[in-house]
């Protein structure tokens with residue numbers, strides 16, 4: 001089932017085009033990554049999907065229903081984690097989640113149970129009576145997530161949920177996303193940290209200047225720009241090495257020697273590292289270090305736009 | 312239900328910001344103390360009754376008029392001076408032009424007191440005396456202001472009084488300096504709610520919680536109403552605290568119709584909140600909106616007599632003071648407290664609500680059009 005379908009979506013702010021004719025389609029159970037540099041239009045796209053902004057052109061369907069015509073239904077099924085912390089410092093963690101969950105029609109003990117479930121999920125149940133003004137950055141981020149999930153939405157949209165937090169909280173959040181996904185939630189995740197997107201997303205769209213410039217799984221995206229990787233092996237001595245012999249190994253494209261570093265360019269998808277190492281061992285070559293340089297999304301972005309993902 | 316939810320959240324969030332709350336309470340309480348005691352010599356508590364000049368017109372039967380003559384006689388002892396209106400002279404005009412304190416029409420139906428409606432103390436003394444007199448002789452007495460569209464009350468006090476002694480004493484019920492400032496500062500603080508109204512929706516934008524509110528399956532109008540009601544209630548609680556404090560600690564007089572006084576105060580808070588909200592939607596930049604709101608609050612306070620009492624203004628000055636909502640509100644509250652003039656509640660409440668709706672309309676229209684809050 002399609003959880004989200006975006007067709008030819010455009011958003012202009014006083015003539016400035018923030019989102020430029022994008023189309024997306026997300027299936028149930030995906031963790032969909034929206035990757036792009038500052039100002040690419042990620043948040044604007046998310047706000048359009050959540051029904052906070054009106055599109056200039058195009059259509060958005062959530063669970064098969066138009067998000068403007070059936071806004072009550074679509075909003076009920078979306079949970080949004082805003083890019084900036086959106087919590088009340090003067091309400092306790094419990095009260096924050098309760099207030100927002102209450103807006104989704106939850107009442108009484110059901111409300112209380114769901115609130116505690118959400119707080120437990122982000123690891124803040126012990127802190128439910130505390131005020132977020134005394135929280136660390138990571139705890140605030142986790143509360144920000146709890147506020148979006150207590151009403152059990154089918155689609156959770158997270159706009160850079162890990163900005164500026166410690167590695168512990170970051171891991172916790174990334175694990176929670178996996179857990180939510182296992183529980184059946186479809187997730188849209190935006191970030192300009194490509195490591196995170198690479199780690200958790202099943203499918204990725206790369207946005208730049210309001211446009212989707214590439215889309216697919218991580219492997220598909222990398223395949224757009226190249227189908228080779230580099231293997232650099234530092235050795236103690238080079239006398240015994242016959243470059244031509246290495247070239248004969250399956251998948252190897254080019255081999256060169258740079259002082260005592262063997263630089264091999266090889267096809268992605270062919271696992272030939274053990275053959276290369278076997279050859280070197282047979283030649284009694286002592287290996288100093290080995291580095292496998294696979295292109296990542298950063299490389300993809302750099303190749304597609306000529307710019308780095310992060311300035 | 313959503314509205315209630317949002318209202319309750321608004322109240323909780325506001326009161327937990329106790330620094331602001333304490334300031335909101337301390338400021339008026341200290342101001343009352345300073346103004347109420349420092350400026351007390353501007354208020355004579357003893358009214359000299361001997362410069363009360365009254366004209367009357369008699370068209371009653373001899374029997375009724377003879378009662379009135381005995382009233383004149385006794386009132387003269389108390390220093391009130393009576394003149395029968397000459398032919399061709401309009402008693403109402405005489406009062407309007409301040410030649411006389413009041414004009415009394417004596418008919419078989421009863422007595423009608425026409426005052427200048429500046430609710431001077433002389434007038435209220437006279438009123439009291441006349442009511443007591445009418446009681447004694449079972450006459451109907453009515454008090455009418457010069458402007459017939461304004462106040463018109465039938466005083467219905469059933470107990471019999473010895474009118475002369477009673478009402479010479481009644482002068483003690485004139486507002487003291489502290490009584491005056493208790494009202495003036497309270498209504499001024501109520502108008503400060505405009506600042507709160509101005510920041511009401513901006514606050515959600517700044518905290519980014521507007522995103523969550525808008526992403527929830529509720530109507531924008533529910534957010535709007537919930538917040539306004541919450542804001543009015545928060546300010547009402549503050550104002551009530553100030554009224555209670557001034558009554559019990561400063562012994563300020565709030566009269567025996569506190570419900571009506573609060574009705575006026577609520578309408579004033581509503582006006583202030585709507586005004587602030589309207590400005591925040593009319594003026595794009597927050598700084599400009601803040602400057603305008605603060606300036607209006609200062610002008611309204613000044614011309615509404617919050618800092619010093621404005622007695623009998625004339626000409627352009629009167630026009631300006633009449634524009635201040637505090638003038639309507641303070642006059643009406645004074646009338647309710649000191650004259651038992653219950654109908655005085657109608658005019659300021661109607662005016663406040665009318666103007667509020669105007670500002671609210673502006674806010675609602677731009678709110679519905681705008682994306683976001």
Ligand SMILES: Nc1ncnc2c1ncn2[C@@H]1O[C@H](COP(=O)(O)OP(=O)(O)OP(=O)(O)O)[C@@H](O)[C@H]1O
Nearest residue numbers: 013018036037038039040041042043044045083192
């Ligand atoms: N309300 C608005 N009015 C005018 N321009 C806007 C508005 N919101 C966003 N923009 C512009 O649209 C562009 C896209 O912004 P958006 O916030 O969607 O980017 P983003 O990809 O989320 O960036 P970031 O990584 O910094 O969050 C930016 O140039 C921004 O200045």
Ligand SMILES: [Mg+2]
Nearest residue numbers: 042043044083
């Ligand atoms: Mg963004």
